[in-house]
Amino acid sequence: MEHHGCELDIPLPEIRVEKANPTYAQILLNDYAGKNGELSAITQYFYQYFITKYQYEDFAKDLECISISEMKHMEQLGQLIVLLGGNPLLRTINCGRNTFWCGNNISSTQNIRKFLYENIKAEKIAIQNYRLHISQIQDCYVRAVLERIIKDEEHHISIFNNYLNYFNGH
Numbered sequence: 202m203e204h205h206g207c208e209l210d211i212p213l214p215e216i217r218v219e220k221a222n223p224t225y226a227q228i229l230l231n232d233y234a235g236k237n238g239e240l241s242a243i244t245q246y247f248y249q250y251f252i253t254k255y256q257y258e259d260f261a262k263d264l265e266c267i268s269i270s271e272m273k274h275m276e277q278l279g280q281l282i283v284l285l286g287g288n289p290l291l292r293t294i295n296c297g298r299n300t301f302w303c304g305n306n307i308s309s310t311q312n313i314r315k316f317l318y319e320n321i322k323a324e325k326i327a328i329q330n331y332r333l334h335i336s337q338i339q340d341c342y343v344r345a346v347l348e349r350i351i352k353d354e355e356h357h358i359s360i361f362n363n364y365l366n367y368f369n370g371h
Contacts, residue, residue, distance in 0.1 A: 207266035209356050214345040216277055218284045225338050226287025227294050229278050232334060232347075234291040234302040237326045239275035241306040243268050245320070252311050260313075260364060267357050274350050281343055317365045324358045 218225075234240045246268035254261040279289040291302040310316050331347045331354070338344055 207263055207270055207357065207360060209352055211349065211352060213273075213277070214342065214349055216280045216284070216346065217342045218281065219340045219342060221284070221286035222340065223286045225340060225343060226282045226285035228334050228337055229282050229285070229343075230287065230289075230293045232327070232330060232350075233275060233278040233282060233289060235293045235330075236306050237323055237330060238293075238302075239271050239278060239327075240291060240302050242271040242323065242327065243275060244304070245307045245323070246271065248307060248309075249316055249320075253313065257313075263360060263364070267360065270353055270357070274353065277346055277350070281346060285340075285343070313368050314365065317361050317368065320361045321358055321365070324354045324361070328354050 232238050246264045250261050250264040250268060253264065282289045290299075292299045294300070308316060308319050310319070328351050331351050335344050335347050338347075
């Protein structure tokens, strides 16, 4: 299968905020290190990269590339969290309680079709979460970053769909 770039050629918005807002920082922790956040995506795709590397080299390269793209998202979110006055620990805060990121957030399936379906579902959940957070955050700079991340996630879905079609045909 032909190798496609996993990065869109669209500039990233500047990482800045209108003003500190710890409530916004707390919202972003979910995208940063929640169950369906960037850290989970990074770890999931990197795991899949390792288990496919020796049998499907181009596919593995795309998984690695997408994992690196998710690292960039995590970096942007971490910077926003700090600028908003938050602490970018690998956790979320629900009902005032810390929930730390955990390896149980990733799937250990080695079935390629199954994990592609899971990846597509996870990207759709991430997009849903970003859209919800855009509606909750009234900071134009933060919203611009989240809108840009959504474009990447939609691109990742199309890549995963292309591979799903490829593997369903073989």
